[in-house]
Amino acid sequence: MKKILVIDDEEWLREMVHLALQQKGYDVVEAENGAKGIDLARKELPDLILCDVNMEKMDGYRTLSSLRNEPSSASIPFILMTGLADNAGMRHGMELGADDYLPKPFTIEGLYAAVEARLKKAQALREEAEKKLADLRDNLSLMLPHELRTPLNGIIGYGEILASDSANLPPQELAEMGQVIYESGKRLQRLIENFLIYGQLEVIAADPQKMGSLRQKRTPSAARLIEERARAQATTAHRTADLALELSEGDVSISEDYLAKIVDEVVQNAFKFSEAGSIVKVTLSEAPRHRTLLISDRGRGFSAEHISRIGAYMQFDRKSQEQQGQGLGLSIAKRLTELHGGTLTIQNDGGPGTSVVIKLPKPASRKPENCSAGLVA
Numbered sequence: 146m147k148k149i150l151v152i153d154d155e156e157w158l159r160e161m162v163h164l165a166l167q168q169k170g171y172d173v174v175e176a177e178n179g180a181k182g183i184d185l186a187r188k189e190l191p192d193l194i195l196c197d198v199n200m201e202k203m204d205g206y207r208t209l210s211s212l213r214n215e216p217s218s219a220s221i222p223f224i225l226m227t228g229l230a231d232n233a234g235m236r237h238g239m240e241l242g243a244d245d246y247l248p249k250p251f252t253i254e255g256l257y258a259a260v261e262a263r264l265k266k267a268q269a270l271r272e273e274a275e276k277k278l279a280d281l282r283d284n285l286s287l288m289l290p291h292e293l294r295t296p297l298n299g300i301i302g303y304g305e306i307l308a309s310d311s312a313n314l315p316p317q318e319l320a321e322m323g324q325v326i327y328e329s330g331k332r333l334q335r336l337i338e339n340f341l342i343y344g345q346l347e348v349i350a351a352d353p354q355k356m357g358s359l360r361q362k363r364t365p366s367a368a369r370l371i372e373e374r375a376r377a378q379a380t381t382a383h384r385t386a387d388l389a390l391e392l393s394e395g396d397v398s399i400s401e402d403y404l405a406k407i408v409d410e411v412v413q414n415a416f417k418f419s420e421a422g423s424i425v426k427v428t429l430s431e432a433p434r435h436r437t438l439l440i441s442d443r444g445r446g447f448s449a450e451h452i453s454r455i456g457a458y459m460q461f462d463r464k465s466q467e468q469q470g471q472g473l474g475l476s477i478a479k480r481l482t483e484l485h486g487g488t489l490t491i492q493n494d495g496g497p498g499t500s501v502v503i504k505l506p507k508p509a510s511r512k513p514e515n516c517s518a519g520l521v522a
Contacts, residue, residue: 179203299329419444
């Protein structure tokens with residue numbers, strides 16, 4: 146039985162809504178003002194909250210804001226009821242996190258429709274979250290042991306040989322073993338760094354002050370940095386001849402370190418999932434309010450389903466397609482872009498080739514700055 150909390154300072158309306166919802170099989174609890182509504186929400190954790198906007202002591206907006214700031218109640222669907230459903234008020238409510246508005250007076254059918262729609266949407270979101278969690282478990286169980294053991298095996302195995310028999314090995318073999326140890330160490334370093342960066346980004350996203358500081362940073366010569374990082378990835382992949390660059394000069398609202406991380410991850414993916422001899426093209430172009438970074442390749446591409454499921458630790462076709470990397474790279478690039486007010490999208494028709502389109506805002510200022518049936522009333 147779904148539990149619904151009704152918050153309204155008019156007793157007759159609370160009772161009418163209570164009776165109507167009870168007849169539909171819902172468990173209903175009531176609160177006569179916002180403060181008591183908050184206490185009940187914390188205690189009962191209802192499946193849905195219906196709250197009047199105009200109440201004494203604490204209005205619906207303050208009630209909503211308070212509940213959205215608490216982890217236990219932040220995701221509870223919240224419908225504001227109001228007789229003054231003007232555009233400004235509705236926009237303010239949506240900015241605070243309201244899920245819907247129910248203008249007064251409303252019919253019983255309108256009440257049922259609003260409640261059922263919100264509960265269905267909440268159920269769909271829960272099912273999607275559970276599916277993503279199941280996918281995450283599967284990917285971690287398949288990916289993490291392999292990704293940690295592979296570089297460690299190279300380091301430990303060759304390290305043991307060097308420790309026990311280095312005197313009997315020719316210089317060329319020593320150099321080859323040292324190179325394997327170095328490459329394995331770099332791979333393990335990137336794995337650990339990506340785990341740490343992803344966690345750091347989630348901390349920043351939850352702190353408005355850190356978010357504000359983050360968006361003040363800028364890269365004054367984006368083309369230079371993008372060229373440098375793209376060429377480094379091409380060299381690492383032994384495909385310098387496959388890289389094509391078309392870069393226009395300009396500033397972007399992101400620190401050099403974070404822009405470098407985005408370029409590294411996306412360009413590395415483009416080389417990793419395309420064949421030697423095919424072109425990886427990196428383009429930087431200008432639009433009125435943003436700059437567009439486009440990285441395209443002629444690899445095996447993503448399906449529409451894969452694109453919709455991109456997230457941390459998500460690898461695709463792991464059982465049939467051997468691939469290195471923990472699936473964090475593209476997710477980190479996407480998260481970094483979004484935290485800076487931009488977008489990252491992947492374009493693919495299911496055939497060969499993938500294009501990653503990254504839109505980053507231009508700096509707001511050009512000043513030099515370089516930081517890394519019944520009717521219810």
